[in-house]
Amino acid sequence: MKDAFFSYSKGKGFAYSVPTFLKVVLYFALSAVMFSLRLEFVALSIAFIIAAYSVSGIGVCRLLADLKQAVACFVMILWSDVISIFIRGKRICDVGMADFNVLLMLRTVALISLASFLFRSTGFYDMWKLSDDIERIIFGKKKSGIGAVSGVFVMFVSFIPQTFRIWRTLETSYLSRGGRRGIRMVMTLMPMLIRNSMIAADMTSDSLASRR
Amino acid sequence: MMEEEAFDVAVSFCHVSKSFKGFGGQVFHALNDVSFDVGKGEFCILAGRNGSGKSLLMSIAGGLVRPDSGNVAFPCENDSRNATGKSIGMVFQNVRESILGDTALDDVLLSLGIRDRKMRNPKEIAMSLLEDAGLKGKENRPSHALSSGEGRRLLAASVLALGRDVIFFDEPYSNLDYPGVREMNRMIARLKDEGRTIVLITHELEKCLGLADKLFVLDNGVLVYSGNPEGALGSLNKWGIREPEVAAKGIKSLVWL
Numbered sequence: 001m002k003d004a005f006f007s008y009s010k011g012k013g014f015a016y017s018v019p020t021f022l023k024v025v026l027y028f029a030l031s032a033v034m035f036s037l038r039l040e041f042v043a044l045s046i047a048f049i050i051a052a053y054s055v056s057g058i059g060v061c062r063l064l065a066d067l068k069q070a071v072a073c074f075v076m077i078l079w080s081d082v083i084s085i086f087i088r089g090k091r092i093c094d095v096g097m098a099d100f101n102v103l104l105m106l107r108t109v110a111l112i113s114l115a116s117f118l119f120r121s122t123g124f125y126d127m128w129k130l131s132d133d134i135e136r137i138i139f140g141k142k143k144s145g146i147g148a149v150s151g152v153f154v155m156f157v158s159f160i161p162q163t164f165r166i167w168r169t170l171e172t173s174y175l176s177r178g179g180r181r182g183i184r185m186v187m188t189l190m191p192m193l194i195r196n197s198m199i200a201a202d203m204t205s206d207s208l209a210s211r212r
Numbered sequence: 213m214m215e216e217e218a219f220d221v222a223v224s225f226c227h228v229s230k231s232f233k234g235f236g237g238q239v240f241h242a243l244n245d246v247s248f249d250v251g252k253g254e255f256c257i258l259a260g261r262n263g264s265g266k267s268l269l270m271s272i273a274g275g276l277v278r279p280d281s282g283n284v285a286f287p288c289e290n291d292s293r294n295a296t297g298k299s300i301g302m303v304f305q306n307v308r309e310s311i312l313g314d315t316a317l318d319d320v321l322l323s324l325g326i327r328d329r330k331m332r333n334p335k336e337i338a339m340s341l342l343e344d345a346g347l348k349g350k351e352n353r354p355s356h357a358l359s360s361g362e363g364r365r366l367l368a369a370s371v372l373a374l375g376r377d378v379i380f381f382d383e384p385y386s387n388l389d390y391p392g393v394r395e396m397n398r399m400i401a402r403l404k405d406e407g408r409t410i411v412l413i414t415h416e417l418e419k420c421l422g423l424a425d426k427l428f429v430l431d432n433g434v435l436v437y438s439g440n441p442e443g444a445l446g447s448l449n450k451w452g453i454r455e456p457e458v459a460a461k462g463i464k465s466l467v468w469l
Contacts, residue, residue, distance in 0.1 A: 124322070125322060162309065207312060208312060211322075
């Protein structure tokens with residue numbers, strides 16, 4: 001079975017020995033930094049992330065698999081530009097437009113790479129425990145049960161691979177009926193993806209509630 | 213003072229009713245005045261055709277759905293003032309959506325963490341529970357890569373990690389092959405031997421009736437049968453349940469083990 005995007009993959013490299021707290025702090029800090037860097041520095045950062053990834057023990061192929069998500073973002077960036085030209089008669093950003101689009105794309109790649117590094121190397125339980133610890137420190141300690149914030153975290157983490165799994169099922173079903181990949185497929189399947197994802201989220205929520 | 217026959221009730225459904233409104237305003241009575249008791253340590257089967265209200269009853273017992281009228285009591289819970297169904301664990305029918313951890317081990321660890329943050333050696337306990345569930349060697353497998361049977365056994369292990377005494381299994385045999393059903397039944401039989409209360413929701417009686425102490429049958433939201441399994445034989449077809457063929461060995465042979 002194919003790995004779900006951003007799913008944890010067990011390994012032994014340095015990425016797995018970095019404490020979860022540090023990884024989460026670095027993730028948010030570096031993500032914020034990416035939005036303040038110029039194009040060439042973002043490109044340099046990506047090269048650095050890929051280099052770190054290659055020795056992290058996770059495997060570059062997993063990063064590349066996650067980066068497939070960037071393609072959809074690229075299409076959206078370019079598409080919004082096309083719509084802007086169509087409606088306003090000019091691009092979204094008039095000055096240095098080509099650079100702006102490239103910068104947005106590179107930032108997308110950087111953010112996905114950072115997220116990939118965090119989620120691929122950090123187990124679900126460690127992430128939950130961290131969020132639960134933080135919640136308990138802020139809102140007071142309880143010996144048992146699950147807090148509201150860490151509960152939402154569990155839902156969120158479960159929801160991502162679920163959505164991709166549902167998408168794969170819908171796509172397979174569509175293709176098996178003679179459909180072809182493309183915009184039409186996306187337009188047809190999107191409402192079903194939303195509906196099925198909501199149903200799945202409801203079931204997951206029941207499962208979580210039953211464990212409280 | 214006369215001594216009454218001891219019958220510890222684990223879960224008591226008392227006049228439970230629930231209805232839903234359809235798009236056209238019409239009311240659908242999903243459960244209608246359902247009352248029965250599940251004894252402590254009993255293995256009960258809740259049977260009925262599709263849409264008869266079995267899973268809804270489980271959700272009500274677990275506090276996920278509120279009944280319109282009636283209530284569910286848990287006389288065996290220590291603190292009766294706070295008896296809210298915390299002793300109930302549910303193994304849901306939709307395995308993929310109910311597993312919360314990335315891996316099998318994570319899922320059980322999460323339950324242990326919810327139960328008690330200060331638990332010592334949670335990993336060892338989780339490994340032991342996974343081994344009991346027949347998932348030894350699969351603890352680090354991504355949960356989405358587990359088969360249906362493995363997923364159900366994982367959910368059962370996670371419920372046990374919560375320390376629940378009453379376990380509801382919702383359609384545990386769906387999508388399972390013969391070895392999968394046998395594995396599931398072995399696990400259920402072991403839990404029964406440990407003295408846990410089990411309520412198994414199914415319409416596939418030929419796979420498990422031999423284990424049951426009691427049988428409850430729901431039909432269109434109404435409890436139509438409550439009693440020992442033998443008493444229902446001969447009437448099951450009219451309630452939309454396949455009549456199991458009782459072999460010469462008797463009703464106890466009706467189990468895939």
